[in-house]
Amino acid sequence: MTRTEARDEDEFVTIIGRDAEEISKTFRAEGLADQQFTIVHRIGRHRFAFADGGPNGGMFDGRPVLAATYARRTRG
Numbered sequence: 001m002t003r004t005e006a007r008d009e010d011e012f013v014t015i016i017g018r019d020a021e022e023i024s025k026t027f028r029a030e031g032l033a034d035q036q037f038t039i040v041h042r043i044g045r046h047r048f049a050f051a052d053g054g055p056n057g058g059m060f061d062g063r064p065v066l067a068a069t070y071a072r073r074t075r076g
Helices: 020-029
Strands: 002-007 011-018 066-073
Touching: 011 020, 020 066
Parallel strands: none
Antiparallel strands: 002 011, 011 066
């Protein structure tokens, strides 16, 4: 799972897994719903690439992965 902050009011969590069930279990285990995170888009197959064009062939040991990104807006 990775967390990034785009702006002070937005926070994103991306969960990567082998299947939707694994991703959903992690979402629940992390208590993300209680922390007001909601899904940005449906769980789906993702391709990952580095911004600088660097090699990414070794990511995830070549296994196909699914990912889901969740967001939370800080109420100010």
